[in-house]
Amino acid sequence: MTMPMDQNHQQHQEAWSRGTQVVANYNFEGSSPDDLPFKKGDVLTIVQPTKDPNWYKGKNESGKEGMVPATYVQKRKEVHLQAMPWYHGKISREEAEALLNDFREEGDFLVRDSVHFQGDYTLSIYFEGMVDHYRIIAKHNKLEVDGGDCLFDNLIQLVEHYQNDADGLCTKLIRALPKKGDSFGAVRIQDFEAGGWVIQKKDLQEIELIGRGEFGDVYKGLYKNQFVAVKQLKDQDRAAQAFLKEASVMTSLRHPNLVQLIGVVLGDTIRLVTEFMGKGNLVEYLRSRGRSVIQKKDQIDFATDTCAAMEYLESKKLVHRDLAARNILINENNTAKVSDFGLAKYGDYSTEGGKFPIKWTAPEALKNNNFSNKSDMWSYGILLWELYSFGRVPYPRIPLADVVMHVEKGYRMEAPEGCPKQIYSLMLRAWNLNPAERPTFKEALQELQNLRSTTV
Structure with missing residues (x-):
């Protein structure tokens, strides 16, 4: 089995291991029964290398296996956020002027959210003793800058343009005034294309509306003969970057208990295409079936599946920030998977503003915006309570405004009826006011796996 090759063509930077995802750059018809035919844009998974470095054994999304020529495919690449140290978020005009007047250097600049036009931004520049x-x-x-002629995909592209040419501004952008603390990032659309994540709209069929999310509607769809979920961006102007940031996080994640990103449709309407989870979210699953259908084995399976996903995120220092039963999806095989990475971010960090689900959020995150894997653990404790109460809303009979006060005074929810002692013990440890005293997801996973092995 041979194939023509350009001697100067370097097929790939490194050998691909089992489980590596690759995307086809060309159509491949195959020349023998051992080959795996595919079309440009198909996503394949490497099953194993062969003695010939130009060929791999792979499988397609239907599970069919065969030989794959290495020069016809490329490894899918993660899409990373590009740093934006000059982006200061929600600060006022007066605050921006005070910051720039502290340094008084010609061409100093920063970018902030527009005060009067939600979804727009403001570029503030120091020039000739004033801030424009x-x-x-x-x-x-x-x-686009108001009055300018150029259109840009994101803030990074815009800033780079005006660093090279004033192009109607009072001056070129010379020195970025960095924001202390948070590091913000932007996503470049071309990185999804270069990484092999772009899906053509013509290959995607939307079948029916199945839900509504923060950014837009969610449809059941069909892509390459498999059912998928299609999250469609509702407000292009204001939410595109947040939507693409969620997609960029998902390009770096691969775990059997995380909802997998299949690809992104770009254009006038941006769509995120993910695997389809036929039984919906965990809250509705619990409420619609109840104790007569859901057994203890199901509950410990869901708890362990979720914890396994969170242990993986913990190992990558990724903080979810919105862990709750509503964001756990169930597939036809009764496997639970964590979804909704719209708020996810790497590392311990603080964030300004924003609304968070109070009953699920750790006290230190609510009060100081300090999110970490340990604040995720607090949320996981609440999720366990939801799971073993068959979908009840946490803190029943306590007004929302009083929840934090009660918790800080030591109140903890009682164990749901029939909840195993080991599970309730884990909940209580997850709700320790001191984040350092809460278990890690790795520790919790070991406990749950032991409990699952003895649950029938």
């Missing part, structure tokens, strides 16, 4: 402000308008998934 320019509105950056978000329109049709593009950005």
